[in-house]
Amino acid sequence: MDVSHLLDDLNPAQREAVSAPPGHYLVLAGAGSGKTRVLTHRIAWLNEVLGVPTHGILSVTFTNKAAGEMRHRIDLQLRNGSRGMWIGTFHGIAHRLLRLHFTEARLPDGFQVLDSDDQLRLVKRVVQGLELDEGKFPPKQIAWWINEQKDEGRRPQHIQPEPNDDWLEVRRRCYAAYQERCDRAGLVDFAELLLRAHELLRDTPALLSHYRARFGQILVDEFQDTNAIQYAFVRVLAGDTGQVFVVGDDDQAIYGWRGAKVENVQRFLKDFPGAQTIRLEQNYRSTANILGAANAVIAHNPDRIGKQLWTDSGDGEAIDLYAAYNEMDEARYMVERARQWVRDGGSYSDVAVLYRSNAQSRAMEEALLAEQVPYRVYGGMRFFERAEIKDTLAYLRLLTNRADDAAFERAVNTPARGIGDRTLDEVRRTARAQQLSLWEAAMLCTQSSALAARARNALASFITLVGQLNAAVGELELKDKIDHVLVHSGLREFYEKESKGQLDSRTDNLDELVSVASRFVRSDDEEAAAGMSELVAFLSYASLEAGEGQAQAGEEGVQLMTLHSAKGLEFPLVFLVGLEDGLFPSARSVDEPGKLEEERRLAYVGITRARQKLVLCYAESRRIHGSDNYNVPSRFLREIPKDLLNEVRPKVQVSRPAQLGATRSYGQAAVEVPALKLGTNVSHPKFGGGVVIDYEGSGAHARVQVQFDEAGAKWLVLAYANLSPQ
DNA sequence: CATTTCGAATTTTTT
DNA sequence: ATTCGAAATG
Numbered sequence: 229m230d231v232s233h234l235l236d237d238l239n240p241a242q243r244e245a246v247s248a249p250p251g252h253y254l255v256l257a258g259a260g261s262g263k264t265r266v267l268t269h270r271i272a273w274l275n276e277v278l279g280v281p282t283h284g285i286l287s288v289t290f291t292n293k294a295a296g297e298m299r300h301r302i303d304l305q306l307r308n309g310s311r312g313m314w315i316g317t318f319h320g321i322a323h324r325l326l327r328l329h330f331t332e333a334r335l336p337d338g339f340q341v342l343d344s345d346d347q348l349r350l351v352k353r354v355v356q357g358l359e360l361d362e363g364k365f366p367p368k369q370i371a372w373w374i375n376e377q378k379d380e381g382r383r384p385q386h387i388q389p390e391p392n393d394d395w396l397e398v399r400r401r402c403y404a405a406y407q408e409r410c411d412r413a414g415l416v417d418f419a420e421l422l423l424r425a426h427e428l429l430r431d432t433p434a435l436l437s438h439y440r441a442r443f444g445q446i447l448v449d450e451f452q453d454t455n456a457i458q459y460a461f462v463r464v465l466a467g468d469t470g471q472v473f474v475v476g477d478d479d480q481a482i483y484g485w486r487g488a489k490v491e492n493v494q495r496f497l498k499d500f501p502g503a504q505t506i507r508l509e510q511n512y513r514s515t516a517n518i519l520g521a522a523n524a525v526i527a528h529n530p531d532r533i534g535k536q537l538w539t540d541s542g543d544g545e546a547i548d549l550y551a552a553y554n555e556m557d558e559a560r561y562m563v564e565r566a567r568q569w570v571r572d573g574g575s576y577s578d579v580a581v582l583y584r585s586n587a588q589s590r591a592m593e594e595a596l597l598a599e600q601v602p603y604r605v606y607g608g609m610r611f612f613e614r615a616e617i618k619d620t621l622a623y624l625r626l627l628t629n630r631a632d633d634a635a636f637e638r639a640v641n642t643p644a645r646g647i648g649d650r651t652l653d654e655v656r657r658t659a660r661a662q663q664l665s666l667w668e669a670a671m672l673c674t675q676s677s678a679l680a681a682r683a684r685n686a687l688a689s690f691i692t693l694v695g696q697l698n699a700a701v702g703e704l705e706l707k708d709k710i711d712h713v714l715v716h717s718g719l720r721e722f723y724e725k726e727s728k729g730q731l732d733s734r735t736d737n738l739d740e741l742v743s744v745a746s747r748f749v750r751s752d753d754e755e756a757a758a759g760m761s762e763l764v765a766f767l768s769y770a771s772l773e774a775g776e777g778q779a780q781a782g783e784e785g786v787q788l789m790t791l792h793s794a795k796g797l798e799f800p801l802v803f804l805v806g807l808e809d810g811l812f813p814s815a816r817s818v819d820e821p822g823k824l825e826e827e828r829r830l831a832y833v834g835i836t837r838a839r840q841k842l843v844l845c846y847a848e849s850r851r852i853h854g855s856d857n858y859n860v861p862s863r864f865l866r867e868i869p870k871d872l873l874n875e876v877r878p879k880v881q882v883s884r885p886a887q888l889g890a891t892r893s894y895g896q897a898a899v900e901v902p903a904l905k906l907g908t909n910v911s912h913p914k915f916g917g918g919v920v921i922d923y924e925g926s927g928a929h930a931r932v933q934v935q936f937d938e939a940g941a942k943w944l945v946l947a948y949a950n951l952s953p954q
Numbered sequence: 955c956a957t958t959t960c961g962a963a964t965t966t967t968t969t
Numbered sequence: 970a971t972t973c974g975a976a977a978t979g
Contacts, residue, residue, distance in 0.1 A: 265958095291967095421969080585964095586965085586966085772969060793966090830966080853970085853971085880960080
């Protein structure tokens, strides 16, 4: 058989991985080493060379985007495409199993998926229902903790009560109560999808042997990001017969804070007998200088599995390091360099600005806006998470399942129809007392003497409304169902009124929802065969794939995103901004053990995003939450060998105190200095006895930071002109 | 019940 | 600084 098309354009290590004989494999794939290519080629190899049928292959990723990309590439690669293969996220796969086997999973037909926002609201209700003080027991922390338990595979009954730990006991009770409400209402949160799918397989021998027989080949991408329950899922499904091929990079594990266990990588070698490790260390992405910096930084982490990236491309340009005066100066510099890049023949879409926290995007955006440079910010509110969209979907959920308390809470008084907190409290009390859903309780309450006639009427008309919607919507097409609900629930009118005159896109979003629904096709034959209704499928889709964070309008521009969301991407020119201790690494990471290492991996991820040119920035002063902060440059900067760095504005040594009225050139900016105003100085311990001085010129406004030497005879000018006019 | 006001919080993100 | 949610007010 001619297998050359599967191996031709691969290097020896990649070939070894792709063409490995049947067995368990751990592929340690460094940044930019071609791991997706290895994964897709391996799948093709399994199918075409080893004769594994497509329906015997399960391929798991972490994001929908990655899953889509994977399916696309396999479709191009394989003669018969990916038909029959299961390719998806852990959550997507778990969801599919639960839909197909809802009876065995003890779920109602048409159960709904709760997103984190729904979950938090529900937890809040539970906390209130248990009459706990929300101030003392923040629902957010409780929800977080519940997810943590589920990620570890723990049910409330698995949690050992600690004699003197009330807080633990409170959380345990909340977990139990929350779970009970979810079960009764037919609601499944994200973590529950995984937990339940695992239990389903573990506890249903017939199903387990069926799926073990079916999926002889399991492939997992981004394995370093798996949590305990995901690992357990893979393990139980593989059993003694399934062969598992995992790809990951312990140096890029940056999701420990949400339960990912890097240890799973090492554990894999122990748990899966005969597992072989294959290292992909040749990098095809970055210049040697960039790689050198990345390797040097990550080398400071202890307990690595060990890997040294190399490249046969040239050194490339030096890495620039810019010491900005403040975050505005940092942004200004970034824009200047981006424009220069474009003048030199590049494109704005080659450029990415990466930062540690979303709050840092603002200064960048303002500078880009001021210079009319096109840009795009990633992250933020996603389409299906928008309030107006969720309001609409709440009605649809209620139509699907009257017991959906989360949907009831949301829909009942949106738009306002005179059902206030008083009324709802009564409904909630009734539901709790009689173990009913809110919907059933509401029906009871329309007869209850505990409520004023007005409230009873309001409630009754809501119940009637839902009944009417249900009757009307019956045989309509999905998009017409939504449109009908939008009009007759009053939501359309409500949002039209609200956004009147404003540049508000809420009504546009409602139109877009109808449009999305009209384009919606169930991709999954098996689910359709299992009798899942189109509406249920659409609602699940909305929860599981919240959509893009920002309109993906094809317009090209500078891309702004956090370091976390940059993982897996690459750009010719990368700015890593805000490299200050306290920001990056974040202040919270320096105390707790292990946290600093994760920050360092984040730095490693950031550096390795750059193909051609990397620009590092830090600001000597930064406004955070309204007050000025003075941070020292990030410790990660010190971990980069000096000879790889080009300090763009080197610190200027001045032999004598600057003369009043003198003109002096600091780096690139010549500043007229008529007078020093010592009165506005600020000192800070982190400056080692230095002083910050404002001084103003007639034409320019400048601010300079000055440090004295020990004798007080010399000044060192540390920071420079801020050229923005006041 | 709706509007206003005041106070607390404020890494990272997917599903 | 800004935002978001809960208490206080109309």
